[in-house]
Amino acid sequence: MNAPASPLQSGCCFQALVLSILTLTRTTEVHRVSRLLPSPWLVAPVLAFGLGLGIAAPQDDEKTSEKLPTPRVVGDSKNAAAEPAPKGPEAKPEEPKPETKKTPTPAAEPTPPKEELAKADPKDPKEEAKKEEPKKEEAKPDPIAELKSATEKAASTASDGVKRGDTAWVLAASALVLLMTPGLALFYGGMVRRKNVLATMMQSYASMAVVGLYWVAVGYGLAFGPSMIKINALGVEDGGIVGWDWKLFFLQGVGPQDYLAGYNIPVYTHVMFQGMFAIITPALISGAIAERIRFWPWTIFMILWVTFVYCPLAHMVWAFDWFSMDPTVAGKDVGASPIGLLGKLGALDFAGGTVVHIAAGFSGLACCLVLSKRTGYPEHAMHPNSMVLTLIGAGLLWFGWFGFNGGSALNASDLGSTAFTTTQAATAAAGLSWMLVEWIFKGKPTALGLASGIVAGLVAITPASGFVLPWGGVAIGVAAGVICYFAVQAKALLGYDDSLDAFGVHGIGGFLGAVLTGVFCYAVVQSASADGFFAHKALPRQIEALKQEAEDLKKEIEALKKTEPDLKKAADEAAAKAEAATDEKEKKELQKKADAAKADLEELPRKISRREDRIKAIERPKDSANKDDKGGEIVKKEDTIASYKEDGKGPMTQPIIQLKAALVSSVLAFLVSLILCFVVQVGTGGNFRTVVPKENDGLDQTEHGEVGFDLSGVDTVPTGRTAEPKPAKIPPGGKRFEVVVEGVENGGLMNAWSALCQPSDGPPDPDFKAVYPYVTTVQGNRFRLRGGDPKSLSLNIQKLFQKKLGKPLKVRVEE
Known part of the structure; x- marks a missing residue:
């Protein structure tokens, strides 16, 4: 041890x-x-x-x-x-x-x-x-560094909040725009005859599936990719016609966290929002050729049309340099430069006047000419089956259009609010103006007229909603209601069969709205806008008004300065009276008056100072030592006028640019659609337009084997050709009159008439055949007719119902 x-x-x-x-x-x-x-x-x-x-x-x-x-x-x-x-x-x-x-x-x-x-x-x-x-000892925290860190964190948090808010709004707007397609299906479905309701609605719904997938796969790359084809035209160099990048094929080059340059929304959000526009646009065309096209060739036409008409127009108007973002270049203004031909030209289209409505309207006109008229048009009246459906559809369109226009700001900002306001103002004005014109020329407003006026106003304000002030929206709406009414009436004179007035409302309304955008636009609405006709004309008047305001303020200052001795004297006297008063109650009252007089005297310099500040804001010249100083309001407006003169811009500059863009859009859409419609008709063996027997039987049965909307009460679906009587004939120059049937209850009379109108195996009654072409409407015991001999037709009605009901009846004619 x-x-x-x-x-x-x-x-x-x-x-x-x-x-x-x-x-x-x-x-x-x-x-x-x-x-x-x-x-x-x-x-x-x-x-x-x-x-x-x-x-x-x-x-x-x-x-x-x-x-x-x-x-x-x-x-x-x-x-x-x-x-x-x-x-x-x-x-x-x-x-x-x-x-x-x-x-x-x-x-x-x-x-x-x-x-x-x-x-x-x-x-x-x-x-x-x-x-x-x-x-x-640990290092003491640096207050400046902590403040900087807290500021950066707060800025980052605020930026994240803005991104979330903008993204949420644009996604909600995308859903609103998608809802417009079912609304359009109802709008169109109520305007066609009963036998074509389902087929007409299917044409709109099919676009949601066909174009919805095609847009994600190819369409977005063609519309918003880097310019693949460029031309020099209209004074523009390297104007993009159509884009493409293989990275945008099925969006394989875009990640969920990739944000659109210049905006606070992901690229995916932009893809979805723009895709909803692409979905509804070909659906608008179907209204021009409703009741006479087959379903499967229509789907082929939609894909071709989106490829060769919609995507090039969207690229020419809306494409910008979001894909060329270079994070290594500090301060690069990415996302603000147009690359398309019409965008570089300076055309303004906030939400699709040229891309959507002009394109759809003029394409519908081209298809009308290629596929010819419906059988029996215009000799026979084509009555809508349910105006209730049409009004519901119009309401859904109005509701969804707030996303259509308001969401086109691509952010939740004052610009979206402006678009909301102008959209509402224009739509209401157009609906009222259409009803007023219809009241003047037809004697009473109709539900179809109100619905058409609403849609016309929505169409016309679409390109202008983010560039004009509310009063400009009202003016555009009134003009749209009046002009589109006459455009719809003109189709009978021109002889083309636009089934549901797609050209008269969307083509003419979109063209009108695009041109009027250049008339009513103001640069103060947003940075991407320009001064139109009225804005240019208003600049000299605004300068004179500012000068007059400054002069008035100077006079007010002089008048206020003259009141100073009187105010001072009044304050001194009031103070002396309050001091000399012996009664307590009287002293309090006099002291209040003295305080008020003193307050008036003390307020005088502040009143003068406020007016002097306003005068300075109006008249202040530029600071020569500060190159960024733009001077007062008068100097700014004078510089604006000088810059316009230097650039050769005048009141008609923007309207002419808008007219050029509208013409390019309409001509391109019409010519290309004419070719595409012909190609599809020939390529499908003449099957784009249905044959006459199937058209007479109705597309619901012949194309889909279903009954879309049957009000007859019949539960079984007919399997063969029907013996349905021909629609009411409209004799040229025929007058209107009513035949009143007496001696029978209204219910029994209506049941008898409904039974006579149903298909039967044998030939229809001769008296029924004689009467039916002239009957327009039936209400109770009153038959309204147009054309024909009132005496002979009333006799036919009397004999028809006496045979059907088995008892004597009386009839009388009211003209």
Whole structure:
């Protein structure tokens, strides 16, 4: 068994152990030990233990002050521990026993664990803590750095909030625009005859599936990709016609976190929003050729039309440089530069006047000419089956159009609010103006007229909604209601069969709206706008009004300055009266008057200052030392006029640009659609237009084998050709009259008439055939007819119902 070590040897060993452990630990461990040393629970046991082992011997200050983690200290510690303890009288006074007896405190304290003894420093803990404190003190936080960090964090949070808000609004607007397609299906479905309701609605719904998928796969790349084909035309160099990039094929080059340059929405959101426009546009064309086209060739036509008409027009008008964003170029204005031909020309189309409505309307006209008229048109009246459906559809279109126009701002901002307001104003004005014109020329307003006026106003305000003020929206709406009414009436004179007035409402309304955008647009509405006809004309008047305002303010200042002596005198007199008053109640009343007079006197300089500030804002000249200073309001407007003159711009500049864009859109859509419709008709073996027997039987049955909307009460679906009588004939110049049937209840009469109108295996009654072509409407016991001989037709009606009901009846004619 080895002999026990001497106190000095034990102290040296303890010191070497502590130094070795601290050297082998990381810097963070040194800080932990340094935090332990000042603890009173650790200082007392460590001090007692050190005294007991005889560590009170003098040590080298240099060694203690050295950094513990360095290898050099580790080597010194080992050498010191390996040295033999010196022998001599110096070691005897270091005996621990007497020291232990003299110090009662450590005995009362708990013995420290071995781990803490190993980490403890053999020197005085307080002295060591003082020496180590500067090295262990953490860096004080920089208030400026903290403020900068907090500002950046707040800005980042605000930016995230804006992104979420803009994205949420555009996604909601996308859903609203998609809802417009079912609304259009109802609008069109109510206007066709009963036998074609389902087929007409199917043509709109099919676009949601066919174009919806095609847009994600190819359409978006053609419309918004980098310009693949460029031309020099209309004074524009390298104007894009159509775009493409294989990275946009099925959006494989776009990630979920990729944001549209210049906007706070993801690219996916932009794809979806624009895709809803592409879906509804070909559906609009179906209204022009309703009741006479087959379903499967129609789907082929839609794909071809979106490829060769819609996508090129969308690229020419709306495409911009979002795909060329270079994050290495600081301050690059990406997302603000148009790359399409019409966009570079300066054409304004906020939500689709040229791209959607002009294109759909003129394409519908081309298809009308290629596919010819419906059988029996215009000799026979084609009555709508349900104006209720049409009005519901018009309401859904109006509702969804707020997303159509308001969402085209691509952000939740004041611009979207402007588009909302102008859309509402124009639509209401157009509906009222159409009804008024119809009232004047037809004697009463109709539900179809109101619905058509609503849609006409929506169409016309579409290109202008984000560029005009509300009063401009009202003017555009009134013009649309009147002009589109006459355009619809003109189709009978021109002889083309636009089944549901797609050209008269969308083609003419879109063209009108595009041109009037250049008349009523104002640059103050948004940065991408321009000053139109009225804005240019208003600039000189605005300058004169500002000058007059400044002169009036100067006169007011002079008048206010003249009132100062009187106000001062009144204040002094009021104060003196209040001071001289003896009655307490009277004194309070006089003091109130004195305070009021004093307040008027003190307010005088502020009134003068406010007017002087306004005068300065109006008349302030430019600061020659500051190149960014644009001066007061008068100087700004004078500079605007000067810049317009320098650039050769005048009141008619923007209207002419809008006219050019509308002409390009209409001509392109008409010619290409003419070719495409002919190609589909020939390529499908003449099946784009249905044959006459199937047209007579109705497309619901022949194309889909279903009954779309049957009001007859018949539960079974006929399987063969029907013997349905021909629609009412409209004799040229025929007058209107009514035949009243007496001697039978209205219910029985209506049931008899409905039974006569149903298909039957045998030939129809001769009296029924004689009457039916002239009947327009039936209400109760009144038959309204147009044309024919009133006397003979009333006799036919009397004989018809006497045979059907088996009892004598009386009839009379009311003209």
